[in-house]
Amino acid sequence: MPGLTSAEKNFLSQITQLVEENISNEQFGVSELAEAAGMSRSNLLRKIKKITDLSASQFIRNVRLKYASELLEEGAWTVSEISYKVGFGSPSYFIKCFRELYGYPPGELGKHQEADAENLEEQAEVPPLVPKKKFPFTLISFFAIVLIAAVLYVVLRPASPGKANIKSIAVLPFLNDSNDTSNVYIINGLMEATLNNLQQINDLRVISRTSVESYRNNPKSTAEIARELNATYLVEGSGQKIDNQILLNIRLIDTRTNNDLWGQQYRRDTEDIFSLQADVAKNIAEQIEAIVTPEESKRIEKKPTDNLQAYDLFLKGLDFLRIPTEDNLQKAVPLFKTAIQEDKEFARAYAGVAISFFMLDRGKSVKQFADSINYYADQALFYDSKLPQSLTAKALFYMAHNEYELALPYLEKALEISPNSDVVLAFMVDLYVNYLPDTEKYLEYALKGLEIDIVAAYDSGAASYSYLHISNAFIQSAFIDEAQKYIDISLDLLPENLYSQYVKAYIQYARDEDMQRLNKTLLAIFEKDKSRLDVLQEVAKSYYYLGDFETAALYYKPFVEAREKYKLDIYPSENGKIALTFDKTGEKELADKYFNRYKTWAEKDPSVYRNYSLAMYYSYLGDTEKAVEFLDKFSQKDKFNYWIVLFTAVDPLSENMQLHPQYKKIFARIENKFENYHKRIKKSLEVKDLI
Template sequence: MPTSGSRDTDFIAKLRQIVEEEISNEQFGVSELADRIGMSRSNLLRKVSKASGVSVSQFIRNIRLENAAEMLRNESYTVSEVSYKVGFSSVSYFIKCFREHYGYPPGSIAEHEPELQEEVAETSHEVQEKTRKIPIWILPVAVVVLVAAAIYFFILPGEDQQNKPQSIAVLPFINDSNDSSNVYIINGIMESTLNKLQGIENLRVISRTSVEKYRHNPKTIPEIAKELNVNYVVEGSGQKAGDRILLNIQLIEAGTDNYLLSRQYERTTEDIFALQSDIARNIAEEIEVIITPEEQKRIEKAPTENLEAYDEFLKGLEILNNTADPEELKKAIPHFHAAIRLDNTFARAYAATAITYYVVEVNLAERQFADSINYYADKALFYDSELPQSLISKALVYMAHHEYELAVPYFEKALEYNPSYDLVLYFMVDLYANYLPDTEKYLEYALRGLQVDPAAYDSVTNSFNYLHIANAFIQSGFQDQALKYINKSLDYNPDNLYSEYVKAYIVYAGNRDMDQLRESLKRALDKDRNRLDIAQELAKICYYQHDYQAAYEYYQLYLAIKNAVGMDVYPQEDAKIAYTCLQLGKKEEADRFLESYKTFSENTDSAYKNLNLCMYYALTGNTEQAYSYLELFAQEQQFHYWTVLFLPLEPPFQELRKVRGYKRTVSKIENNFNAFHENLKASLKEKHLI
């Protein structure tokens, strides 16, 4: 029977023969090789990696370079001629690849060949001499060690790497034409390339808003890649002349600044959809990300067969992508309507119309276009139910009618089809932060959003984005991660007092130093004495330290600011204010806050309702009733880390702590939180978010 090794050798030889038959075809890549050998693309990637220790694209490139070297040795071709004969459309890229492969440029091969031959001969002689001195029993052991090393260095890392998504940024394409009116076409091709790549599950694609800031930015590719935390960067430039489109696309490996792909595309406008698909496919092939058949189908799908309709759509999209002013946004709608008139099955145009109507009124209490959003969203879904924009537009129908839970499945389905879609992630973060509060889901979508949208905003906005993520982390018990993100928040905006006092609490979670926490909050309040949030936080810490006089003074400052601005916030603090007043003999004042707290506790509907009622009955001396509500709270599975940290410190629980079973109940609360924390950690790790 043939051995596995001989089968691999035959397989590699067959691949080499196919590649050499297509050696001058610059379009011949991974997919074409998979088709010729009769294998799926993903199986080919795995088998070549295992058999040769290199990627498929590197395997093809090496064969091209080896054939080039042979031509340069034995033929009278120039470097430029050889470049084209072995499938390199760019001579400079060929020279770069040749130098990296052989260590010298192709033009000096004659100078280096004798040296190489001497080196080979010397090495061969040295090996023979050393082999004579090696005991015969060492050789089998050496073989085992070498095989193990090969598995470790070539096979295992390859498999592990397949589980980690690749990452890429598609920089804004440059319009090379003197006619600025063609910008929307070049931008449209860039947008389409980005959208098609976003539809690949195993590829993290940076959002358009994040890359847009680099349109006129002089930073180098390694600098941009570091800021965006990506493996690859795509640059593009092009122009439209008559019915011809000329594009130059470069794919650059961020770590080495090496060009993996440098290709010129020239097509007619009639081939614009095939052009967009080819660009996305060539990029995906070069970085060897696995594309499922369903993803491939979506990449190749044309949005419309009517080029005039598509042209109108791109004009509207240019407005939608580049303005936030509602009146300016309305100018996109006539273009989308024109696209629909030209093709009444154009799902993307229907969806864009619905999204535009929603965004125009996003900050208004009453919506005039709610019915229009519904009409165009339904049309979009009817003509393409798998289009992410169709699903988003339908979700926005429910958002417009405040039916937030009904929006969720549509957003989630859109993410299935387009895992890196920043617009969906933005809406999901907003949903779980403000309308359907859920720390776990908020954290998941905020982190996913940060992966694809790391540099889209100004420093102040980024500071608050990192603040929210840090706060969600610490609420879930992740002290190290919370500290990392709160420091990023303060790096963006050192004057962000929210971040300053949240950091004080994060540090306390690590060292439990109440005096340090109090001093940090005092410094923050001294910077702005009108901050009622910091005043009540400082009062709360004094309360936990049993310094009731200081707590009362800070609570008075908090109440004065609260009344002056007419805000109804922090109703849960009334319990602590009542207890503080009782300790200072201010019973009448305490009763007023206690009654207010009772009303809040009975009418609130949250995970903390039973804990709030426990606090109320502890304050009124009904220990038995207080304990019964504490036991009910112990059934909760999801609550903030602050509960675990500060519940044992509550001064009103002095009598409650004497109840038999109190320690067991508190231990159960802590265990429930720890289980939630561990489950969340496992979930975030599985999704490569921590």
């Protein structure tokens, strides 16, 4: 790199060496580099930017990639192994970054060695830290909304090096070998059964159905699919129903060698479909030497029903439930109900109705099926209390009635029985982020979801939201660098993701606490889509924090009007800010209306934030004694998110409370609690090998 002074070269050499000394440590980021270099974070950022025109995180990433290229030249390790050796938690993300820097994937290094050698010779003084302009990095952002209907939140993150012995397997969509498309649901059902059976084996990491679905008619090679899904084994299947027989071909591929490990053709009578499904799963497990416990084997062998007509109807309904649009759900329910008429003890069919009803009601202020869910969930549990779908259905009943604490043990039991269930993990994340806020559990289950739900390979939109979840989970626990890392990936995959854009703005605020900058960024995002109520209220809130109540009211009014018009039960926690805004602008009637709603919501809030919200309520009323009393109760808790620490001091609702002589002491306790909580979460995740 010409034009550098001797001091600048020495500096780059020093920090490059520090990165290389920690090359395999994925968590060695900007803060760790600054500490190792004996510099403040801000000085490190400025100095690297000045010398290289790169951010510090880009610099670290490029050093890792340079080191990776040297390992690749040695030819002793696979691309996946090298990705871990240089501190990338995901081979897919490593491949993407390598391509952006060098212009080709790492697997093609041999073809480009001569050209690369020339480039390296020209830049021998320091590592090639400037990316080729033809392949620029795109930096990005964060936030999270759980859309369970898509069963959704997942990514390219593979098992960590500490989990190298876990056998990961992906069951690709089975193909219909017949010209008769009316029987496709049977072939889909065979694939679903194989997947469900394997998901119950604790010794396996089973890639989710959502992750493999688009490979149904995908021309990609097995090597490409395996790399994208980070799977050690792939299962391919094809079959057809001929009269009263099922012909099924299964192929098991070891992706490390790209060779067939095992293959078999099954020809069974339709009445033997259940033994066929069990045999396929058990044979696969045997071939890859997975440990199957007696209890797991018993569950795999258990017949869901003795009535083939009922099962046929169930499979038709399941094919609709697989893509849970409202139209499909309306079609699935009568099929499940007819299956129940054929077999009154068919637990899976009862669970299918309950789950479909929950999905039909989800997000609606008027719940049409809330009570019916209970009947079908109870019937499912009565006939099979150890069926994951039965347990999930009962959990959904409690969720539909806002009894989230009661839902939790059913989901935990379902996950115990089926540890690879992406559906159950999705609901667990939903609970811990939206209804029973627990930043530690949110982060834990979101990271577990990463290991089995790999969608980015084919659906950049879904993957963007998956990374958004992880980023949101990290920022709520004050892991700022980690949050930035995943939000960057989220926006790289889907730059127009407004959720990620405005959450990125909040991550930036966590760094600099610049409210003016946050406000300007949110305004720019809102200009891109003025129909977005979520962004609308974020803009209003930023003006509220700035004390510009007149402008805040201009944004809050259309927000509350739309919420009333469409009967949307969203953002109830914001009613306090909305009320104060209307009070400051002289609209007393509206202020009273929304403060009453805020108080009612806060008093019923089962979460850890109840006392905090009530403290804000009484602070506004001027009853500072009662306000600090509730704040003191809140300070006894330790599972709350980072936003409490960041925003309380700038929230106008807290102004009266801050005048109380006990406020500073109590809030200092809250800050200390959060700091200790953050440290404990980090240690816990490290022990569980999740970071």
